[in-house]
Amino acid sequence: MNNPTATSTATAAIPAHPALLSIAVMGAGAVGCYFGAMLARAGHRVTLIGRQAHVQAVQQHGLRLQTATEDIHVPMEASTEVSAVQGADVVLFCVKSTDTETAARQIRPYLSEGALLLTLQNGVDNDERASAVLGDGHPVAPAVVYVATAMAGPGHVRHYGRGELVIAPSARSEQVAQQFAAAGIPTQVSDNVRGALWAKLVINCAYNALSALTQMPYGWLVEQGGVNPLIDDIIDECLAVARADAIALPDNLRAAVHGLPQTMPGQLSSTAQDLARGKLTEIDHLNGYVVRRARAHGMAAPVNNTLLVLVRLAQTPRGGPVH
Structure with missing residues (x-):
């Protein structure tokens, strides 16, 4: 697939909606930024947690989302501090598989009780490894990610194709799937994740x-x-x-x-x-x-x-x- 050519440049406004979620993206790389941008443009409160240069670019200009058909800046919050997961209804856990236990230990003191942690990672056992660190009271559900993305620079994510999720059942999975689907992220809840x-x-x-x-x-x-x-x-x-x-x-x-x-x-x-x-x-x-x-x-x-x-x-x- 050739690099997409942007056809429009705009800034996406964030509308208000009473049923919206508060979402933290732990590990704001290409995958987390793409899904974070899709959710933020749909009105959800999204906080990206990542490196300083990336966070600074998002704070100043919003996250630049470049696809085959558009090139927009999506306003959202960003922080270098893991404490920014505090208050989130859903945490998109997007750190590298090599960092699963370390990142889980870092966010554990700040997770709200009942917050759903979705592991959007490569590999097949990250949910089990994260759950072993977080313990009871912090539900973890694995998610399968099908998306082609790459970071083109600080605060700039490029989308090359696909963008769907398959998530495991949990107390909040159906609600999350509905909200994600409404944001343009096809999401399926499956018993065979x-x-x-x-x-x-x-x-x-x-x-x-x-x-x-x-x-x-x-x-x-x-x-x-x-x-x-x-x-x-x-x-x-x-x-x-x-x-x-x-x-x-x-x-x-x-x-x-x-x-x-x-x-x-x-x-x-x-x-x-x-x-x-x-x-x-x-x-x-x-x-x-x-x-x-x-x-x-x-x-x-x-x-x-x-x-x-x-x-x-x-x-x-x-x-x-x-x-």
Whole structure:
């Protein structure tokens, strides 16, 4: 997918509405900023919690949301302090999977009782890890995110495609789903979110590392000789581990994996973006998770393990130890 061309520039006003939610975005990267912008423009009170440069840009100009059809600035609150989650009805938990426990401990003293924490993260066990830290009284529901976004600079998020959520049942999930859908975020409540998380995990395992190691988008990858058979090998290993873990996956998953580049051919994986910025990737929670679960069942996952090791090597400073 080519970079979108903005066709309009405007500032989105925030209307008042009695049934609106107070929403905090913990970890205001590309995913959190996109969903935060969609919710804020619909009138919800949204507070982004992120880095200083990003927060300052949002405070001064609003969040710039650039899509294929528009280029707008959405006013909302922003803070560098984790205490800004205080009073939120819903927390969009969008930190990297490597930071789940640390971020959960940071926000725990400030969470309102009954506030719903939605984990909008890569990987399949972030909700369990966050819940173990937060304890009773702080409901956590996993969410599966299907969106192609990237940060184009401080206070500037670009949207390349899709934007739907699948969330697990909770006391507030139906209400949240209705509010999100009204804000233009298609949201489904599902009893098999674990299966949906695993389905996305398989997709991430198939493309994230390859995109990262080549620094190329999905569309280019699948046009190269030998890549599609390699993706099938990755899928086979993931499916074997999922079966061992008794995960119910959709019957058309293989077709969905191979169909991804058609819907977002110009997308670089989040792992590729992290690697390009010199940041720690989430590879241990993607291919690495499959490798760990395979070993727990006495199985091997050599293709996933190879990708895990290669990305670990690529993200390690020259001459440093590989973890």
